[in-house]
Amino acid sequence: MEEKRRREKIPRQKMPEQDPKERIRNFLEVPLGYPPDVAKLEAERCLQCKKPPCIEGCPVEVDIPGFIKLIREGDFLSAAKKIKEKNALPAICGRVCPQEVQCESKCVLGKKDEPVAIGRLERFAADWERERGEVSIPEIKEKTGKKVAVVGSGPAGLTVAADLTVLGHDVTIFEALHKPGGVLVYGIPEFRLPKSIVEAEIKYLQALGVKIEVNSVIGKIRSVDELLNEYDAVFLGLGAGLPLFLNIPGENLCGIYSANEYLTRSNLMKAYLFPEYDTPISKGKRVAVIGAGNVAMDAARTAIRLGAEEVHIVYRRGKDEMPARKEEILHAEEEGIIFDLLTNPVRFIGDERGWVKEIECIRMELGEPDASGRRRPIPVKGSEFRMPFDLVIVALGTAANPLLTQTTPGLVLNERGYIVADPETGKTKKEKVWAGGDIVTGAATVILAMGAGRKAARSIDEYLRTGKW
Amino acid sequence: MFRIVSKKTLAQGTVIHMKIEAPQIARKARPGQFIILRVDEKGERIPLTMASTDPEDGTIDIIFQVVGKTTALLSTKDVGEYILDVVGPLGRPTHVENVGNVACVGGGTGIAVLYPIAKAYKDAGNRIISIIGARNKDLLILEKEMREISDEFYITTDDGSYGEKGFVTDVLRRVLDEKKDLKLVIGIGPVPMMKYLSFLTKEHGVKTIVSLNSIMVDGTGMCGACRVTVGGKTKFTCVDGPEFDGHEVDFSELEKRLSAYVNEERLAMERFKCTCEK
Ligand SMILES: Cc1cc2nc3c(=O)[nH]c(=O)nc-3n(C[C@H](O)[C@H](O)[C@H](O)COP(=O)(O)OP(=O)(O)OC[C@H]3O[C@@H](n4cnc5c(N)ncnc54)[C@H](O)[C@@H]3O)c2cc1C
Ligand code: SF4
Ligand code: FES
Numbered sequence: 159m160e161e162k163r164r165r166e167k168i169p170r171q172k173m174p175e176q177d178p179k180e181r182i183r184n185f186l187e188v189p190l191g192y193p194p195d196v197a198k199l200e201a202e203r204c205l206q207c208k209k210p211p212c213i214e215g216c217p218v219e220v221d222i223p224g225f226i227k228l229i230r231e232g233d234f235l236s237a238a239k240k241i242k243e244k245n246a247l248p249a250i251c252g253r254v255c256p257q258e259v260q261c262e263s264k265c266v267l268g269k270k271d272e273p274v275a276i277g278r279l280e281r282f283a284a285d286w287e288r289e290r291g292e293v294s295i296p297e298i299k300e301k302t303g304k305k306v307a308v309v310g311s312g313p314a315g316l317t318v319a320a321d322l323t324v325l326g327h328d329v330t331i332f333e334a335l336h337k338p339g340g341v342l343v344y345g346i347p348e349f350r351l352p353k354s355i356v357e358a359e360i361k362y363l364q365a366l367g368v369k370i371e372v373n374s375v376i377g378k379i380r381s382v383d384e385l386l387n388e389y390d391a392v393f394l395g396l397g398a399g400l401p402l403f404l405n406i407p408g409e410n411l412c413g414i415y416s417a418n419e420y421l422t423r424s425n426l427m428k429a430y431l432f433p434e435y436d437t438p439i440s441k442g443k444r445v446a447v448i449g450a451g452n453v454a455m456d457a458a459r460t461a462i463r464l465g466a467e468e469v470h471i472v473y474r475r476g477k478d479e480m481p482a483r484k485e486e487i488l489h490a491e492e493e494g495i496i497f498d499l500l501t502n503p504v505r506f507i508g509d510e511r512g513w514v515k516e517i518e519c520i521r522m523e524l525g526e527p528d529a530s531g532r533r534r535p536i537p538v539k540g541s542e543f544r545m546p547f548d549l550v551i552v553a554l555g556t557a558a559n560p561l562l563t564q565t566t567p568g569l570v571l572n573e574r575g576y577i578v579a580d581p582e583t584g585k586t587k588k589e590k591v592w593a594g595g596d597i598v599t600g601a602a603t604v605i606l607a608m609g610a611g612r613k614a615a616r617s618i619d620e621y622l623r624t625g626k627w
Numbered sequence: 628m629f630r631i632v633s634k635k636t637l638a639q640g641t642v643i644h645m646k647i648e649a650p651q652i653a654r655k656a657r658p659g660q661f662i663i664l665r666v667d668e669k670g671e672r673i674p675l676t677m678a679s680t681d682p683e684d685g686t687i688d689i690i691f692q693v694v695g696k697t698t699a700l701l702s703t704k705d706v707g708e709y710i711l712d713v714v715g716p717l718g719r720p721t722h723v724e725n726v727g728n729v730a731c732v733g734g735g736t737g738i739a740v741l742y743p744i745a746k747a748y749k750d751a752g753n754r755i756i757s758i759i760g761a762r763n764k765d766l767l768i769l770e771k772e773m774r775e776i777s778d779e780f781y782i783t784t785d786d787g788s789y790g791e792k793g794f795v796t797d798v799l800r801r802v803l804d805e806k807k808d809l810k811l812v813i814g815i816g817p818v819p820m821m822k823y824l825s826f827l828t829k830e831h832g833v834k835t836i837v838s839l840n841s842i843m844v845d846g847t848g849m850c851g852a853c854r855v856t857v858g859g860k861t862k863f864t865c866v867d868g869p870e871f872d873g874h875e876v877d878f879s880e881l882e883k884r885l886s887a888y889v890n891e892e893r894l895a896m897e898r899f900k901c902t903c904e905k
Pocket of ligand 2: 210264267274
């Protein structure tokens with residue numbers, strides 16, 4: 159009893175973070191990670207529930223109380239191993255998963271108090287293992303002689319590749335860009351997910367025996383059918399890479415980027431280090447980011463780090479409707495990002511050189527809930543006004559890129575261009591072809607893409623062993 | 628890593644022709660398609676059209692003018708050295724059919740882009756009227772190659788040092804006026820040339836294809852850097868192009884978008900010169 163009361167008194171441990179005034183001048187990671195004693199203290203809070211609801215909230219069913227117990231006991235390496243039984247990329251997930259709507263939302267402590275900081279503990283264990291170079295390679299089953307081609311090296315593709323390699327198959331990943339990792343390398347900024355972590359995970363995969371061919375746009379250099387001549391199975395983890403625009407006048411002015419372009423320049427091409435790196439990026443003094451999802455927050459926080467004087471989030475709905483994670487909105491607020499809510503751009507106005515100089519916006523008000531359950535924004539007649547901006551980043555989300563899907567006969571797509579695949583197995587309508595991640599679900603999360611990869615790997619393995627489609 | 632197997636200097640050293648080992652791309656590439664390359668780890672990604680390919684040898688040919696830091700850096704690479712990344716073939720191949728009389732108009736390094744397309748049209752049985760030009764005689768490239776595939780052949784230079792004095796569009800206007808029953812004009816070169824050429828052919832009602840050299844990053848439709856307005860709609864040059872109907876392209880917008888990074892390019896070039904001199 160004594161012991162229980164002591165535990166109950168421990169508050170949720172705060173994450174040490176870089177000071178906002180400091181961090182807006184660098185690209186280093188913002189949350190610094192728990193020190194070991196803090197991690198142990200946080201781990202003490204876990205009640206070790208008999209029927210842990212947190213696991214139900216985890217898309218890949220990590221044994222959460224199991225690894226937390228190992229942290230409490232100070233056996234951090236075993237804790238990392240425990241997580242890796244279910245999740246191949248814990249250092250990444252510990253950083254970018256929306257735990258507040260997954261495992262932590264289910265934690266029993268959350269009913270009265272704050273939930274156990276599961277994500278932070280996951281990150282702690284994974285970092286401990288990596289920083290000590292103690293990454294263990296699992297036992298690889300006897301070689302089956304079967305060959306699998308994985309198209310796309312985002313979290314879905316990486317998971318499929320890792321799982322199938324461990325099961326003894328010979329896996330090659332084909333990636334369109336010059337670096338593997340998908341959104342993890344081109345989209346999510348350094349200050350949220352250091353690229354060295356992604357690189358370490360990729361090295362781990364290569365150590366397992368996964369081959370990676372970069373600079374390979376499937377659909378161009380080879381078709382899926384050509385891959386099928388050489389490989390026994392093909393997995394498509396293409397992501398949802400097509401940027402959406404507003405389709406309003408002036409959108410092709412200079413100084414207007416899609417979030418994909420802006421973040422790719424900064425992250426993948428390292429334009430934030432220009433001119434040391436060759437790729438340029440327009441920095442902007444007054445920057446507007448259109449949209450309020452996680453991608454918009456990443457773009458806004460990148461802009462402030464590149465030296466913008468003022469960065470605005472321009473969003474047509476209200477504060478409660480913003481789709482970004484609470485934590486990211488809070489980080490953005492701390493960094494001085496200004497939120498122009500209930501504001502919708504109607505056109506962009508340029509100067510004589512063709513550069514954007516103003517956005518004409520209209521005020522919005524909220525009406526009845528729409529199909530998404532959020533209240534529908536309605537324009538207020540006659541409320542148009544202009545704001546001066548010299549850089550605009552359009553972060554409205556993404557759609558399916560048709561490059562591969564439209565050159566692959568036999569694949570069935572839904573009305574929005576995503577691949578139709580069985581949610582349990584990842585099987586598409588084309589024999590020997592599986593798909594998973596954003597190209598099936600539309601833009602979602604790292605962990606859901608990994609979950610889809612895991613299911614597909616299971617189904618592919620079964621097919622390769624039995625020959626039954 | 629992609630090995631450079633040969634290197635030739637054309638046009639007084641400002642234009643360079645490289646053959647690069649890229650067997651898979653060589654096998655797949657069709658006329659009109661391009662590659663994106665990155666010279667080294669800190670390099671940017673730039674698109675270059677393939678001037679020709681040799682599937683047997685497994686090589687592709689690129690011809691580029693030294694205009695900025697990346698092309699300057701690329702020009703310092705010698706035979707036997709490597710280019711870090713080459714990705715392709717990208718873009719839609721040229722739509723080739725037998726239509727009759729086709730005018731192939733090329734300006735400057737645009738001739739390198741024009742050549743494989745003109746050749747494909749010739750091979751498809753068309754009658755090729757070529758008009759190629761440069762600022763002066765020394766800057767004119769691929770004269771011999773173009774001449775070989777042409778049924779009628781014209782050269783212009785801005786300063787009159789070779790061929791006719793004037794612009795390729797001056798000759799094109801004459802050809803259009805002579806009513807040679809032109810079915811198609813393919814015009815590739817600097818934006819002002821393509822813009823004026825498209826204006827001319829529109830007046831004469833002759834279908835016109837141009838190939839655009841937008842700024843690109845990925846080349847697969849993922850970023851939208853390459854967007855261009857065609858017929859009032861936004862298109863991505865890398866996946867919807869690079870060839871478009873010249874009568875529909877908003878060339879003024881393209882010209883402005885191409886100059887988006889002039890200051891950064893100047894800075895990068897100055898820095899590069901400094902390190903070279905050291
Ligand atoms: C800026 C940004 C921030 C995000 N932040 C978070 C976050 O904090 N937490 C979270 O959980 N999720 C986040 N997401 C979403 C998450 O990154 C995606 O849901 C996830 O990466 C999807 O994984 P995937 O494997 O399906 O595809 P992707 O990660 O998109 O990878 C697909 C890969 O396939 C390659 N490819 C595509 N077509 C071809 C082809 N024809 N041939 C060869 N290769 C091809 C692409 O180049 C790419 O590398 C974010 C997304 C973005 C854009
Ligand atoms: S629900 Fe919360 S308290 Fe219970 S096992 Fe999971 S993390 Fe621990
Ligand atoms: S270059 Fe990125 S979409 Fe065309």
